[in-house]
């Protein structure tokens with residue numbers, strides 16, 4: 001056996017697809033699995049759940065070995081303490097919410113840990129007022145909250161979420177995101193979260209794992225992985241940096257808040273977040289331009305002193321992705337034309353000014 005912790009190492013071969021992925025999960029928090037359609041995200045989740053039989057695997061969660069081919073160990077799906085949440089909540093329509101939760105708690109394996117009781121699951125997902133409603137009387141967002149609570153009521157040691165918001169419209173997604181944030185912050189349990197949405201990654205993920213053709217091409221803290229310009233998926237239209245900061249002050253007259261972070265500060269639209277709160281700020285690469293000096297009179301009021309770290313090709317040949325370093329730990333991306341980079345003679349190490357046209361709080 002290797003060192004302690006949550007380890008997932010899976011090799012599965014299909015005629016035209018091979019999944020060969022290895023990741024370590026922190027004891028808590030959300031690890032997002034991101035990648036193009038067909039890159040193997042769902043297959044990886046199904047292998048972890050024991051619903052697929054990989055050719056070679058080591059799956060160890062919460063120091064319990066679920067599969068270890070070297071030692072000929074394979075636990076079937078029903079013996080794995082997993083909560084699985086799908087795109088569409090498959091609730092028992094003839095039962096009320098309480099009945100659905102009760103059914104899940106009966107599935108707890110004998111001797112299983114009592115990590116999250118039904119009451120706690122109800123509280124964590126805010127579904128106390130829905131307990132007597134039939135599943136057929138719930139909105140899409142409510143159904144997903146019940147599905148997540150039901151997954152927790154089976155007292156898993158790992159929560160698998162396969163595009164849990166993909167079937168919901170924008171408003172329902174916004175309604176459910178704060179509950180997922182709450183789970184991330186309060187549950188002492190790892191969560192593997194498959195998504196196609198860069199928004200969800202920015203808002204929810206502590207760790208980002210990028211899959212491409214069945215292989216892990218990047219993995220690490222979300223902010224670091226998002227600004228890794230050698231990973232093609234991060235270079236598309238949604239390419240963005242994620243800044244960790246703290247709300248410093250609110251400007252009531254102009255409806256703005258000032259967020260400070262290592263290396264600078266930004267004024268952003270006020271989203272009702274109180275000063276002192278930690279905040280994630282997402283800055284799209286297409287909203288950042290580069291000047292040699294801070295402009296004296298410009299409509300762009302957010303200007304940050306940076307150093308050019310690297311210049312990489314972007315998705316289109318006319319553009320480049322410039323990685324900028326501000327402070328010790330903050331990285332910004334700027335997507336500019338290759339011609340502008342040439343005209344400014346940009347090169348690693350140069351001191352420049354990043355002008356941020358717009359940015360948004362994601363927390």
Ligand SMILES: Nc1ncnc2c1ncn2[C@@H]1O[C@H](COP(=O)(O)OP(=O)(O)OP(=O)(O)O)[C@@H](O)[C@H]1O
Pocket residue numbers: 014016017035036037038039040041042043044
């Ligand atoms: N049951 C199956 N039998 C054979 N091949 C499959 C099966 N399920 C998926 N595949 C293939 O395995 C590869 C990985 O599929 P998978 O569903 O894991 O990708 P994904 O990243 O989850 O995609 P999506 O984002 O579209 O859900 C694809 O080439 C797919 O066609």
